[in-house]
Amino acid sequence: MTSPTSCALCQARATQVCAACRNVVYCSREHQKEHWKQHKSQCKCYEMDTNQLLGRHLRATRDIRMGEQIMREAPLVLGPKVASPPICLGCHRNLLPPAKRSDNFYKCSSCSWPLCGKECEQSPYHRDECRLMAASNFQSKINYNPVEPELKESAYCVIMLLRCMQLKQSNPAAFAKLSALEDHLKERLDTPLYQVLRANLITFIKTVLGQRDWPEMEILRLAAILDTNAFEVRQNSERRKVRAIFPGGAMIAHDCVPNLRHRFDDDMNIVFLAKRKIAKGEILSISYTQPLRSTIQRRLHLKQVKCFDCACARCSDPTELEIYAGSRMCEKCKVGKFVSVNPLQNAANWKCQVCNIVKGAREVLTQDAKLQQEIESLDKSTPAALEDFLYRHRIELHETNTHILQAKYALTQLYGSAPGFSMEELSEKSLQRKIDLCEELLQLSNLIDSGWSIFRGNLLIDLEEAIVTKALRLDDATECEAKLKQAVELLQEIANIMKHEPEMQQLLAERKVILDAALERFTTAVE
Template sequence: MSPPTACAFCQSHATQLCAGCRSVVYCSREHQKEHWKRGHKRECKCFELSSNETLGRHLRATRDIKMGEQIMREAPLVVGPKVASVPLCLGCHKNLLPPAKPAQNYYKCSACTWPLCSAECEQSPYHLAECRLMAGSNFECKINYKAAEQEHKESAYCVIMLLRCVQLKLESPAAFARLYELEDHLKERLETPLYQVLRANLITFIKTVLGLNNCSELEILRIAAILDTNAFELRQLGGCVKVRGLYPGAAMFAHDCVPNMRHRFDDDMNIVFLAKRPIAKGEVLSISYTQPLRSTIQRRVHLKQVKCFDCACARCEDPTELGTFAGAHVCGKCKVGKIISMDPLQLAANWKCEVCNLKRSAKEFLTQDAKIEQELESLDKTTPLSLEDFLYRHRVELHETNTHILQAKYALTQLYGHATGFAMDELSEKSLKRKVELCEELLEISNLFDGGWSIFRGNLLIELQETVLAQALSLENASECEAKLKQAAELLQEISNIMNNEPEMQQLLAERRQMLDAAMARYAVGAE
């Protein structure tokens, strides 16, 4: 289809294409602004809502999308504590620090007695309405420092976000309608032990303690299920804020175990979506609710438990997991083939060797796999030694790209250069080389599972760049040093591209540039 040639505002000849939707043109910047005010803001997007039996409602690209392009920015409809949370302020949502003296307690709201940062947060727009309700019902919050300690999670916070959703029904019916049309999976959730507890706690608090009768018991439970199905975990200020946010537009992104999108949160708690790779017109826009290094079994079980759906994406359907065999073990009989599921979308399916056809029952295989997973989880993660020992002991039964091996290797990339006794300036030449090998192996895997400008790939590149720079500074040969410095510079440029939209990473990037510039200058001086 040919691009339009008439200004969307005045219909005169125009060539300035709208950068957002690329479906209209303007003759001037002024007319673009006027057209935006007249309603184009609602229409200016590069995706459309679609629906099918497999994915339900989802978003598809209406044009080709460039890597790194921002696709959506959305403010939260509701924000609040997670179901179980460390003590936090209901005004600014920051984690509460322990009082200066052990005998002291948290600052308590003078009206409703919930812990807050200070009197200033009593007037927060997040807290005012709920405060009036709870204070009017003579509710008294029992959270205190002595009982909670600093890291203890309080289940009492489970009522707050739900209460804020219930208040939407009174204060903003249109916003509540957007919330209430989201998927809930309530039928599956009602059968879980968690919902048996929530059913009693939430309904008692909303209807009995607060006396709110504008929501039925079913509505209360459905709201809780909507939050569990659609809310995003929101982190800010270096981890000082850890809450949940509900974003109806963002909830329309499909899940895929090899997604093409990533998201972050800005200082105003808006969720922002970026394309991790080029996306063709017509492609489904997807994000992932799982970790990329986990196997199909691990991912699908997690998604079923947390999000109540069975993933059937291309990676999950493939018994080889895109050629990585992440969930497979080496065959104990032929010692060559890998034992893979005969139907990866069925947990009860048998497993067989791809070479000698040895078969194992699902129960037998999964029991063995679970034992290895538990062993890995129980290891001391403060030192590389136990993880290296794990890799050595399982070198025969687990191949190089098995999920347990990959997860151990990723943990090692974080320990070499950071763990006590293994700081970057303490690493031997052998350990530096080991870290480079680990990062490069995982980057190859990331290109399959979480490629492009993904945060996972960016974090691996950060570890690799620092290590390559350390190697360069340890070399005496000028040409070898120059080659390493050039590689470190190329890696830093790629990291900058990936992390360009992550404000919390800018200081680290600036420090890395200074270190690299100093190293370059030192080499240049030595060459003279």
């Protein structure tokens, strides 16, 4: 396709390309600003597509650079998770304990739901639900619990659902966008969760709150839309952990090796960024699962939570892109690995690649669940239990088995931070162990979570700190210089990955100060 050469506003010859979509050009900055209202709706680097496997999804309409922002979207509806610790329904911050243990939270003067204070009573998020509950004479019974202040309250399950229902009157256009989203209600109806919803929540909404005009199935469909499409919004600095619907974001496909990542800005808008270069025509994707999990773990999680069977390239490959995360070593030949004969069928048998001995899926699943339970129950306050786990299972589990990888990743966090294992306290052996683990997992990330991913960024932060510590312990000037140069390169890559993460900027500034001081110390010592 020929690139445009005429200004989109005045048709004069132009060369200033719109940085976002690259589909139009302007002769001046002023004409670009003037044309924005007309161009805004078309200014994007993707288009909607559909197929039988993925349904509706987004596809790149041009080549996309690594780190490029793809989409920024405000939440259509926002609110507490199904079970939540006490949270303000106005600003959505987790509520702080009262000044005195005998005191209670501030309560809304109309409906008694806990809030931060009087100003949050007038929040547009809370007003409509407050009027409905007050009109029905419903009063919240949530109180401060000094014994378990973070105890999750199931009463919050009604709030997000009510906010969706109230859109039908307050914002019909928004309700239409919400209703157009996938629900998977048929698959969810017979689950224990939805049986509880039908028995308790529907009764509360229709009887206690008087919403008798709403058909039961329509309410349940809204609940299913939330479960299928909602994103968890975390803002640790603001004490927020809620969920929200972003209709545009919901169109982005899932892939176990995704090309996008997302974050949330100060206004709780969702922002999607390219983790790597994306070619024109490529499907845009994020991941709803953890990269170190095995295919069978990821697919079971996606089926339970999102009601679909993933068939991405990683899930379809019995070797998981040569990682073998779900495989165990063969007990008979000692050299082969068990792989599924059909990874897209959870009930399929598993076969050793060398001696062809076969195991049933139930046996594999049972062994996997037992190991997962074991690793989750380990004491993770120090490296000892995790290192012991790796040693005890060194024969049956190879180096990139999911349980081994989970233990190794936890160890990269513990070495340098656990009590008695701070960076200054690490022995040479433990320091080198941290470096080796970080480098091993970074190599793996090139296959399953490449580019500017948060997973890689966190590993690089740990590696950079360990390398600087290592450099400052070296007597050999040449080795020390090489390590510090490596740290400089790592910190630059970290800065690129984390430049859109405001909460990371202070840490990066501190790491730069430490590295600059180390470089200055080295230079002084050499002179």
